């Protein structure tokens with residue numbers, strides 16, 4: 438009924454929820470459904486479960502429980518981080534300028550744009566190099582006396598490039614500037630140590646690592662002040678009002694625990710799939726295909742390519758008919774026939790910027806799935822080239 442018989446190669450969009458995660462969540466609907474803000478027994482029990490989930494997330498990040506905020510999704514974490522820091526900085530007279538990059542997800546770019554256009558903050562959007570990397574020298578040059586926040590993603594959803602967030606974070610701290618990273622794509626493939634890493638705020642989305650949709654995580658270093666985007670009942674330390682979603686917090690914690698426990702084992706499996714897919718795609722299509730993003734500094738489970746003169750969405754439809762689920766870049770831009778702004782930012786010409794494709798692996802994928810994807814892609818490309826030739 439849900440089209441599950443296909444080969445799913447779109448784990449950067451979302452991932453299946455692990456049965457262990459569902460098992461951990463179920464009792465919090467069926468039995469422990471109390472409101473953690475209530476004083477009575479059911480409330481206290483729900484409160485204990487919520488705080489246990491918070492402690493568990495904190496442990497995985499080597500952070501403190503009070504530094505973990507449960508939100509509704511990765512986008513909400515990004516929104517709260519940016520708007521929260523900038524509004525608080527203005528209220529405290531600390532500055533009104535932020536720096537981010539053109540390769541960020543729209544949850545960052547559109548929030549930055551709103552901060553600039555509606556709330557009159559100063560925003561610098563940095564360019565990236567041909568691989569999608571932010572240059573440290575550009576970040577340094579963009580720093581002003583009134584800069585209060587630098588936000589650079591840990592890894593790109595569209596081209597998979599991993600940024601040097603340690604170096605950028607250290608640079609921010611050398612200038613007494615807060616550093617936020619959108620780690621929505623990188624959460625499960627990197628190790629996190631918030632006591633050691635120069636990160637003040639970090640956004641995570643559990644549905645990207647086999648957790649439920651409907652919950653996000655924002656790490657906020659103790660002492661960083663945020664102005665809440667929403668006001669209400671004071672939940673999540675006054676930063677995210679609304680009756681707490683205990684089951685989802687429990688699911689988020691369980692998913693992060695599993696992802697981190699399996700991280701190293703998954704890493705080599707992903708590398709095998711990724712590198713085989715890249716090699717075979719480049720072999721199959723020669724000069725008509727390029728790898729987008731960095732060849733090695735990229736997410737282990739992520740392959741992004743562009744095919745000359747073709748449209749990613751046409752290819753996706755062919756792949757879908759052949760039972761392969763992939764993406765043309767970011768899930769949010771599927772159906773959008775415009776050239777990819779990210780591929781343009783990498784300096785790619787018009788012949789490439791509509792032809793982006795992304796394949797992202799999960800723990801259940803195998804080399805046989807790579808075989809099937811290559812076969813389907815080869816047929817799709819041949820087919821589309823024939824159609825194009827016929828109508829030219």
Ligand SMILES: Cc1ncc(COP(=O)(O)O)c(C=O)c1O
Nearest residue numbers: 510511512542544594621622642
């Ligand atoms: C890098 C990045 N940031 C933010 C988001 C938004 O996360 P969510 O869909 O949970 O709001 C995504 C989703 O694809 C993403 O890839």
